Amino acid sequence: MPADLAVVGLGHLGLPLAQAAVAARIETIGYDPGGPHPAEPAAGITAAEIRRMLSAGFRTVDDPAELGRVRTAVVCAPTPPGPDGTPDLTALGDAARALASRLRPHTTVILESAVQPGTTEEFLRPLLEEGSGLRAGRDFHLAYSPSRTDPGNRDHGYANTPKVIGGLTPACTESAAAFYSRLTDKVVRARGLREAETVKVLETNFRHVNIALVNEMAVLCHGLGIDLWDVIRCAETKPFGFQAFRPGPGVGGHGVALDPGVLPPTGRTLRMVGLAQDINTRMPQYVIQRCATLLNEHGKSARGARVLLLGVTYKPDLADLQGSPAPEIARRLMDMGAAVSYHDPHVPDWRVGQVPVPRADSLYEAAARADLTVLLQHHRTYDLQGLAVKAQLLLDTRGATPAGAAHRL
Template identity: 75%
Template sequence: MPADLAVIGLGHIGLPLAQAAVAAGIATLGYDPGLATGSGPAADRPTARLPADATDTGPLLDTGALVDTGALTAPELRRMLACGFRPTTDPTELGRVRTAVICTPVPQGPDGELDLGPLTGAARVLAARLRPHTTVILESPVPPGTTEGALRTLLEEGSGLRAGRDFHLAYSPNRTEPGNRTHGHANTPKVIGGLTSACTESAAAFYGRLTDKVVRARGLREAETVQLLETNYRHVNIALVNEMAVLCHDLGVDLWDVIRCAETKPFGFQAFRPGPGVGGHSVPQDLSGPPHTVRPLRMVELAQQVNGHMPRYVIQRAAALLNEHGKSVRGARILLLGVTYKPDLADQHGSPAREIATRLLELGAAVSYHDPYVPAWSVLGRPVPRADSLYEAAADADLTLLLQPHRTYDLQGLAVKAQLLLDTRGATPAGAAHRL
């Protein structure tokens, strides 16, 4: 059966978009070549590894390969499938849709540059099946100029069609936040920028079926730069409060009380809170180095340095606390609480817990962890022991590090049981634990 929409890439961007489309009554198929095997970066796998023919929900949920990254839950996937969502690994189906939205991951490579490989691969597959009058929209976070440059070139060369004349091409920054039950597709304004005004209007007509408000950008690059600004805004402001955390500790000032008071200002201030790192799927971009020829964003570069230092600062604070109690990191029993990047989600993408655990192990600590969303966890190629009894583990550990305050944690009770508790999120009651 033909579909109105193809979502290409079923990770943390694509699955929620497909869910919103299905809920709006749009016939939707989801294409991802890694569905059948679960291949691709583990952090961006869909919530489940879907078989090529997943019209029956049984194989989907009985494979034992449920990978909950916080994009969707198993019941939500069941409902989508029951309402007609069709995951597929057959690229020929892409030639039967009116709208194709590319939501492939854009991971950061070892050199710090964004890896556009998944995007170019998806573009080539789509180009070979692209029909006239199709609307192609990119939602993956990319540097400004990517849609009009690399993506347009691949689509035109592979299809023989011309963007803006034979098919519509647009960009829309993704604004999905995993776990946010307050703001979804329906009540979050959608920014659209097209190659031509007709491209913009075609994309706006599609998103108008999903959201209450569509905001038209002047063009493709403006829409791409919206994503850049929103991502960098988060990282720069987190870096500011992370630096404030270090400063306030040195001054003997309670930063958490400072933030509590500052956020009462009704204008000119938005509260951000420090932590052991940033994590998440959004990668800050300073546009330095090739292929960019513009001046790099120095503030973003500095923010990356500040945020990247936080796991080491947490280790320093942990070592200092142990030293104050006559212990060293070497040989110390250290319990990590919450190893995901956000509370109440299983998504571990970019979580600072991994670097913290790695450094502690390298220093000779005996590391264990507890996380209700992570049944098994490995660091340096070795499994990290998981605490079965949380309170007993906290009482036994020389130091407990709270990295993610999941709602299931009784922080008051943990503070009583733990020998030493370092709260990196400011979530414990005042005076109950040492805070970052």
């Protein structure tokens, strides 16, 4: 049975797109070269929501031949950082080859994966053309649209988040815009593919650089005895020229910092992005230093201390562990000889490397027994006022506890 849309890749990008398309009554199929089963925790979509999508007509397919029967194909393959820090295009290449061998004339192909500028034209386009015998811009449309999904965000979904489109040709741009106008209230046209790709670079790096700034401010203010959280509270009352970011134990998520300068022929890098990465990757170690200092100040050593970690996901109220700083913090504490346990309402089982970490069944009892409780992620279910009373010693890395109730980052 033909479909209007094929979503290629059903991870944290593809599944929300498929959900939005099904809600808009677009006949949608999902194909994942890595397997047919959606990974709903990483996408912020529950199993119940997936069941509703399936009952509304969404289909996952195993046979890539089904990709040759759609009008639009959106590639949402994962592009995690490789050993050199640049996006690993292995999954994207697999998706492109699966699509290319079935690609028909007049199909619109859109890439949403996070990539460096030039990838759509210099990597994806040749694979599609060689595998199909068709020519992009003449026989089929090719465009890029940076993903703006934010799992768990109740205020901004597909419909009210503007979608940026950049095509290989003006006709490619218009074809992609026509598709996304069925899903969102506003479509923004970029000049071309590279401009649209660079939008993602700018948006992702904006987040990383500003988080790095407040992370450095957190270290500075702690040394000076200044309450950074109060500083941010006051600063964000400025109605112009300021956007509030808050420090934390690290920067998790799928949106890794992107540096376009490593691609030839420029050879140039974004120095500020590299510095931001250095700062943000040091935050887990800073959390460990604060843990050790707090224990020492209360006459205890990290060796043999019972440490309870609260919230091990990268984002509140989701089960997604991608890029979470919790594993590194847990590992460093274990290396120091601490007895580490954890509590997270969204993670029933957790391992650091191959080592299982004990899960606390009774949160308040575990906090009362622990020598140190560390809030790494603020889930809505946590009563921080109650935890502050029960815990022997509480380090809040998110600034979520009431002032004076805990030691804050």
